[in-house]
Amino acid sequence: MRRRTILATVGALALAACSDPSAETADPATDVTWPDPTAKLDGVKLTIWAAQNSNKVPAKVVAGFTRATGAGVEVVTIPDPYEQGIQTKVATGDKPDLAFWQPTASMLTAINAKTHLQPLTDAPWLPQTAPELRDITGLLNGTRYAALVTSPAVEGVYYNKEHVTAVPKTFGEMVDLARSLKARGVTPFYEMAADRWATQWWVQIQLADAAKGGFWEKVNTGKAKFTDPVVVDAIKKYKALIDEGLFNTDIKTAKFEDQGAALLDGKAAMVVQVNSFFGQLQAKADTATLDRKIGFFPIAPSGNVGTFIPDQSNALVAFRTGDAKREAAARQLLAYWLGPGYKDFVTDRNTVSLQTGVPNPPGVPKALLDVHAALPTSVGSMQALAVANPDLYINLADMITGTMSPDQVAKATQDQFEQLARAAGAPGF
Structure with missing residues (x-):
C-alpha cells in the first residue's frame, strides 16, 4: 500500500x-x-x-x-x-x-x-x-x-528503535529529541518532497489539538481559515525545522521508496507517515525484523494523540x-x-x-497494532472533517522547493478550499 x-x-x-x-x-x-x-x-x-x-x-x-x-x-x-x-x-x-x-x-x-x-x-x-x-x-x-x-490510516511517527529508545510525549519533546540526534550525527527526520503527498502530515499533526477543539467545523462554516495563525504557524514551524537541518539533505528529490529504506536501514530516525507507509516496510522485511527495528507513536502538540485519515x-x-x-x-x-x-x-x-x-492474525507487526490502538483517541484530519480538501500537500512541496512562502501556502490553500466548498454546495460559500 x-x-x-x-x-x-x-x-x-x-x-x-x-x-x-x-x-x-x-x-x-x-x-x-x-x-x-x-x-x-x-x-x-x-x-x-x-x-x-x-x-x-x-x-x-x-x-x-x-x-x-x-x-x-x-x-x-x-x-x-x-x-x-x-x-x-x-x-x-x-x-x-x-x-x-x-x-x-x-x-x-x-x-x-x-x-x-x-x-x-x-x-x-x-x-x-x-x-x-x-x-x-x-x-x-x-x-x-x-x-x-x-x-483507517493514522498520521503519526514511525521510528527506528536503534535511534529512538524513549517515545516523546509531545511534539516539542520530539523536536528536542531530533536536535539531540542531529548532534550525534543522525538524520532525525526523513521527508519525500519529490512525491509531495506526505508533506501535509507534518502540518496536520500540529493541528490535532485545534481539530479536537472544532477547528475543521469552523473552517466548514467560514468562521476559521487556512490563513489563521494556527495553520500559518504550523506551516512556518515545518519550514523552520527543515531550515534547521533536521531533515534529510536530499529532501527536495527524495521519494516514497527512499523514505522506507532510510528508516529501515537506520539512515534516518523518524518518519511522519500513515499506514500505507508500513505496507512498504512489510514488503521489505518480515514481521520479526520489523518488530525488532520499527516502532510507532502518535503525536500532537499536547501529547500522544493521533490524527486519523x-x-x-x-x-x-x-x-x-x-x-x-x-x-x-x-x-x-x-x-x-x-x-x-x-x-x-x-x-x-x-x-x-x-x-x-x-482475532488478529498472529503475524501482525507490533507497530501496526500500535497504529490501530491509537484510533479510539485520535482526532479527525482535514480529509476526515473538512467539507473539501484543497491541495495543501502540493503547496507545501512547493514551499520546500522554494517557490512558495508559508503565507502563500496558506492563502493558496484557503482560496482553493473556498472554490471546492462552493462547487460542493457547502452553505456559506
Missing part, C-alpha cells in the same frame, strides 16, 4: 454535481435487503475498481466468493490519480459495481453519494464491528455509504448501476467479505481485524 489521498478538483466536483439532474432528489432508501453471503449467483458478473495500491487487496475474498457463489468478479485497476479518474468516469455514466473509495464525508460528497451510491443501511456486519470503529467513517448526512474493510484502500462503496440483480450481488459480496470471508481476508493481508469475533 503506497498511495496518498488524491484530492478532488474543482472541475471534478462541479462535473459530478451537474451531471445528473436527480442529484438533489435521489432517495437513499432505507429498506435495503441483504442476500445470504453464499447464495448462488451463477451467471452474474461484477466489477471492482481499485487503485494501484489496492488492486491486490480483494484477491483472497474474490477467490472465496466466486467458489461459494459461482459469480464472476473482475478487479479493474484505475490509473492514478485514482479519485479524479473515478469521479470523471462516474460523472459521464461509467460505473463499476463496487470500488475502493475514501470513506470520508468530503469524498462521499465529491462522488455525489446520494445519487450514485447504494446505501448500506443496517449492514449485517455492523453488530460484529468494534464499537469504537463502527461509525468512525463511511457516513454522509446520517446515511452509510462505505464499508470499512481495514483499519481513512483512505481509499480502507473501504469500498457499492454503486447504483440500475441493474437490481447486480446491485444485490454487490451487497452480497460486501456481506461475504465482512462475514464468512473476513477471517481469511485479514489473515491473507496480515492486518488488524476490525471485528470483535475475529
Whole structure:
C-alpha cells in the first residue's frame, strides 16, 4: 500500500454535481435487503475498481466468493490519480459495481453519494464491528455509504528503535529529541518532497489539538481559515525545522521508496507517515525484523494523540448501476467479505481485524497494532472533517522547493478550499 489521498478538483466536483439532474432528489432508501453471503449467483458478473495500491487487496475474498457463489468478479485497476479518474468516469455514466473509495464525508460528497451510491443501511456486519470503529467513517448526512474493510490510516511517527529508545510525549519533546540526534550525527527526520503527498502530515499533526477543539467545523462554516495563525504557524514551524537541518539533505528529490529504506536501514530516525507507509516496510522485511527495528507513536502538540485519515484502500462503496440483480450481488459480496470471508481476508493481508469475533492474525507487526490502538483517541484530519480538501500537500512541496512562502501556502490553500466548498454546495460559500 503506497498511495496518498488524491484530492478532488474543482472541475471534478462541479462535473459530478451537474451531471445528473436527480442529484438533489435521489432517495437513499432505507429498506435495503441483504442476500445470504453464499447464495448462488451463477451467471452474474461484477466489477471492482481499485487503485494501484489496492488492486491486490480483494484477491483472497474474490477467490472465496466466486467458489461459494459461482459469480464472476473482475478487479479493474484505475490509473492514478485514482479519485479524479473515478469521479470523471462516474460523472459521464461509467460505473463499476463496487470500488475502493475514501470513506470520508468530503469524498462521499465529491462522488455525489446520494445519487450514485447504494446505501448500506443496517449492514449485517455492523453488530460484529468494534464499537469504537463502527461509525468512525463511511457516513454522509446520517446515511452509510462505505464499508470499512481495514483499519483507517493514522498520521503519526514511525521510528527506528536503534535511534529512538524513549517515545516523546509531545511534539516539542520530539523536536528536542531530533536536535539531540542531529548532534550525534543522525538524520532525525526523513521527508519525500519529490512525491509531495506526505508533506501535509507534518502540518496536520500540529493541528490535532485545534481539530479536537472544532477547528475543521469552523473552517466548514467560514468562521476559521487556512490563513489563521494556527495553520500559518504550523506551516512556518515545518519550514523552520527543515531550515534547521533536521531533515534529510536530499529532501527536495527524495521519494516514497527512499523514505522506507532510510528508516529501515537506520539512515534516518523518524518518519511522519500513515499506514500505507508500513505496507512498504512489510514488503521489505518480515514481521520479526520489523518488530525488532520499527516502532510507532502518535503525536500532537499536547501529547500522544493521533490524527486519523481513512483512505481509499480502507473501504469500498457499492454503486447504483440500475441493474437490481447486480446491485444485490454487490451487497452480497460486501456481506461475504465482512462475514464468512473476513477471517481469511485479514489473515491473507496480515492486518488488524476490525471485528470483535475475529482475532488478529498472529503475524501482525507490533507497530501496526500500535497504529490501530491509537484510533479510539485520535482526532479527525482535514480529509476526515473538512467539507473539501484543497491541495495543501502540493503547496507545501512547493514551499520546500522554494517557490512558495508559508503565507502563500496558506492563502493558496484557503482560496482553493473556498472554490471546492462552493462547487460542493457547502452553505456559506
